[in-house]
Amino acid sequence: MIEIDGITKTYGAMTAVDAVSMTVETGTITVIVGTSGSGKTTLLRMINRLEEPSAGEVRINGEATHSLKPHILRRRIGYAIQGHGLFPHHTVGRNIGAVPELLNWPKDKIRARVDELLELFSMDPDAFRDRYPAELSGGQQQRVGVARALASRPDLLLMDEPFGALDPIIRTRAQEDLRRIQQRLGSTIMLVTHDMEEAIRLGDRVAVMDGGKLVQHGTPAEIIAAPATEFVADMVGDVERPLRLLSLIPAGEVVEEGTANGEALPASASLRDALSACLWTGREAVPIERDGAAAGRVTLAAIRARAEAHG
Known part of the structure; x- marks a missing residue:
């Protein structure tokens, strides 16, 4: 568990982060979202002491971070940034193994x-282990950057705009990768973004920052349905709100008996995905499957009824 307690950062007369407190539960993803200059990156950097707090403290599993030497602390915390920061002259294997090597893990354990x-990120070890970063696509480099941050099994993974430089299709895939791997490993992740869409898609909890203050901290559904301030409402977008809520509801919740033409969606797909499939192909319903077997259909009428109920 990560406890952030009244943490503040001032630069002269300017307050970049203003008495922020929140708790991050173990095994969850918390996304910190805000516009440029809202203090979100400074908050993240105070957790691993790349920036020293002016006041307040951070505790990881009950232990205050200021009681540890910064380099010891940082070995316990993974850190992934936009542009991945890979060492260009080291192979993929050496990049991922950098922190375990510092921790004096045996060579066979590192390998x-x-x-x-690599297997977890769907990259064949024999094909990728000995390549250099320049030989990888942007999406592959980003995967290696996240793998490196996870290599020493850290207590916490901090991510600062990790997918910002990726094109939209690769970005969506990278987000899905992260969700899958986080659930498999049970990692605790704090991720900074300026993109509310990304925050809602990835976060178990979303923390919205404005002018250095934490203005709302809750589940994606709470943030969308009951924005605490006008700033949060603007970030969610009034027109977008029903669509964003649809993205949180699995199609399996409104599946009904019957058949429909076209490619089936899994029951875990969101109602927003089902809506897109209907509108894209001009259909009134899409087939749904569970574990590869037909489970029924979701109709456009049912999707609209859900959207109107939350609108």
């Missing part, structure tokens, strides 16, 4: 961990 993470 096993590198291969495990």
Whole structure:
């Protein structure tokens, strides 16, 4: 568990982060979202002491971070940034194994961990272990950057705009990768973004910052349905709100008996995905499957009824 207690950062007369307090539960993703200059990156950097707080403290599993030497603390916290920050002259294997090597892990244990993470990110170890960053696509480099941050099994993974430089299709895939891997490993993640769409898609909890203050901290559904301030409402977007809520509801919740033409969606797909499929192909319903077997259909009428109920 991560406890952030009244943490503040001032630069002369300017307050970049203003008495922020929140708790991050173990095994969850918390997304910190806000516009440029809202203090979100400074908050993240105070957790691993790349920036020293002016006041307040951070505790990881009950232990105050200021009681540890910064380099010891940072080995316990993974850190992934936009542009991934890979060492260009080191192979993928050496990049991922950098922190375990600093921790004096045995060579065979490092190699096993590198291969495990490559497989987790759907990158064949034999094909990728000995490549250099310049030989990878942007999406592959980003995966390696996240794998490196996870290599030493950190207590906490901090991510600062990790997917900002990726094109939209690769970005969506990278977000899905992160969600899948986080659930598999049980990692605790704090991620900074300026994109509310990303925050809602990824976060178990969303923390909205404005002018250095934490203005709302809640589940994606709470943030969308009951924005605490006008700033939060603007970030969610009034017109977008029903669509954003549809993105949180699995199609399996409104499936009904019957058949429909076209490619089936899994029951875990969101109602927003089902709406897109209907509108894209001009259909009134889409087929739904569970575990590869037909489960019924979701109709456009049912989707609209859900959207209107939340509108």
